[in-house]
Amino acid sequence: MAMLDGATLHRFPAPPVADAAVPGPLARLLPVANLDELPWKKKAPGVSIYDVKLSPTAKGQVKLLRIGPGRAVPEHGHGGEEVTLILSGAYRDHMGRFGRGDVADLDEDIEHKPVAEAGGDCICLVAIERPTRFKSFAARLMQPLVGI
Numbered sequence: 001m002a003m004l005d006g007a008t009l010h011r012f013p014a015p016p017v018a019d020a021a022v023p024g025p026l027a028r029l030l031p032v033a034n035l036d037e038l039p040w041k042k043k044a045p046g047v048s049i050y051d052v053k054l055s056p057t058a059k060g061q062v063k064l065l066r067i068g069p070g071r072a073v074p075e076h077g078h079g080g081e082e083v084t085l086i087l088s089g090a091y092r093d094h095m096g097r098f099g100r101g102d103v104a105d106l107d108e109d110i111e112h113k114p115v116a117e118a119g120g121d122c123i124c125l126v127a128i129e130r131p132t133r134f135k136s137f138a139a140r141l142m143q144p145l146v147g148i
Contacts (some may be wrong), residue, residue, distance in 0.1 A: 021035060021087050021088045021123065022035060022087065023087075026052070026125060029052050029053065029054075029062075030052070035064070035066075035087075035088075035123060038050045038064065040064075040066060044073075044074075045068075045071065046067060046068030046069075046070075046071030046116075047065070047066070047067055047068070047071060047073060048065075048066045049063050049064065049065055049066070050063065050064040050066075051063055052064060052125075059129070060080075060127060060128055060129045061127070061128050062125065062126070062127045062128075063125075063126045063128075064087075064123060064124070064125055064126070065084075065123070065124045065125075065126050066121050066122070066123050067089075067091060067114065067115075067116035067121065067122045067123075067124075068116060068121055069089075069116055069117065069118045069119060069120060069121065069122075070115070070116060070117075070118055071115070071116050072113055072114065072115040072116070073113065073114045074113065075111060075113040078106055078107070078108050078110065078128065078129075079108060079129065080107075080108055080128070080129030081105070081106070081107055081108075081127075081128070081129045082104075082105075082106045082107075082126065082127070082128045082129075083103065083104070083105050083106075083126070083127045084098070084103065084104040084106075084124045084125070084126045084127075085101075085102075085103050085124065085125045086098050086099055086100050086101065086102045086103075086104075086122065086123075086124050087100065087123045087124060087125055088100055088120070088121070088122070088123045089116060089117065089119070089120050089121050089122035089123060090116070090117045090122055091114040091115055091116050091117065091122045091124075092114070092115055092117065093113055093114050093115065094113075095110075097117075098114075
């Protein structure tokens with residue numbers, strides 16, 4: 001016990017945390033290291049997509065979605081599962097706020113309208129089983145033309 005009485009508390013600095021917006025497994029599927037350098041395809045004002053190339057036998061699709069500050073993805077549902085990982089920024093919908101590192105796991109019964117928060121783009125990695133089902137007639141009409 002005498003040794004404990006004379007013990008000194010040592011504090012060690014926390015190890016640095018990597019601040020990479022792109023997780024390693026995703027980075028291996030992208031042609032560039034920086035998300036800003038991707039050949040984003042503009043789909044609507046403030047909304048761009050990059051299609052992640054998967055193997056020919058893969059089912060479903062994986063996309064990177066970039067939503068500008070204050071912009072929204074039109075209200076939509078899903079023909080199957082949709083899993084979204086927030087890489088940077090944040091969005092809100094009727095289910096709450098989703099920020100960096102959060103995962104939204106949605107099924108075919110959920111409809112939502114993600115709106116990116118002010119302060120920067122919201123960039124998400126989205127995996128879907130089937131195409132998105134837009135609620136508005138105008139969005140459904142535009143869907144084949146813009147390829148969402």
